Amino acid sequence: MLGKYTYHDFLAHFGVGAAHPGGLALTKELLKGEQVTSTSKVIEVGCGTGKSAGYLASTYGCEVTAIEPHPVMLQKASQRFVKEKVQVHLLQGSSERIPVPSNSFDFLLAESVTVFTNILASLKEYARVLRPGGIALDVDMTAGHSFTSGQLREFTKLYGIKRVPTEAEWKRMGLRAGFRKVEVLKSVWVNSALKKSGVSTEETPELDPSPSLHPDLYDIWGNHQSLTEKYAGKLKYAVYRFTK
Structure with missing residues (x-):
């Protein structure tokens, strides 16, 4: 956090769409690998x-619920759904306390979300809201090797995150949270992803900026880019598939 704004304020006010590694192209790839149908929740x-x-909602015609804690993001999501004429049940809430009944969903999607929260608490909630046999797909920041306390402080200062787990740690937490199986579907070093960036237009995030943008928000953007480049050889993004 810098000044009065957080990293999530930056994403919200700039209106960054598909603000996760791989963008919508990766989302499409992951969903193609699952049995999502019009009857799925x-x-x-x-x-x-x-x-x-x-x-x-538009591609699969399934029942979609979307949860988001940030009020600016909620407003922009609501406007998108109206503009695109899609039906999505939009709720304000966090991954640590999902405001829906247990055993309600066949699939859960979390894209660059979980690492910014109390990870184990969020994973337990994912397991709770999924039906038996349900699948959670999580695209998230992953450490190539455990970070030192000094390195982690840089991530805490900018992103507010408490830890950056390795793949093995993500797997262990998934099992502790109540999932019976945890798979790594994809694992990409950030430096490799940066070299390929710009090849596909789908990897370029869309922007829906708010009318007035505080200069501090630009500073957060710059700091994010600097930290990403600094740790590109130590960070991965990975796709985890948790089966309940």
């Missing part, structure tokens, strides 16, 4: 401006 936690949730 899908929930996205931390939906942001609603790009993935809108895609789900």
Whole structure:
């Protein structure tokens, strides 16, 4: 956090769509690998401006619920769903306390969300809201090796996160949370992803900026880019598939 604004304020006020590694192209790839049908019930936690949730509803015609804690993101997601003429049940809430009944969904999508929360608490909630046999797909920041306390402080200062787990730690937490199986579907070093960036237009995030943007928000953007480049050889993004 810098000044009065957080990293999530930056994403919200700039209206960054599909603000996760791989963007909507990765979302499409992941969903193609699952048995999502028109009768499926899908929930996205931390939906942001609603790009993935809108895609789900329009492409699969399934029942989609989207959860988002940030009021600016909620407003922009709501506007998107009206503009795209898709039906999405939009709720304000966090991944740590999802405001829906237990055993309600077949699939859960979390894209660059869980690491910014109390990870174990969020994973337990994912397991709670999924039906037996349900699948959670989580695209998230992953450490290549455990970070030192000094390195982690840089991430805490900018993103507010308490830890950056390794793949093995993500797997262990998934099992502790109540999932019976945890798979790594994809694992990409950030430096490799940066070299490929710009190849696909789908990887370029869309922007829906608010009318007035405080200069501090630009500083957060710059600091995010600097930290990403600094740790590009130590960070991965990975796709985790949790089966209840």
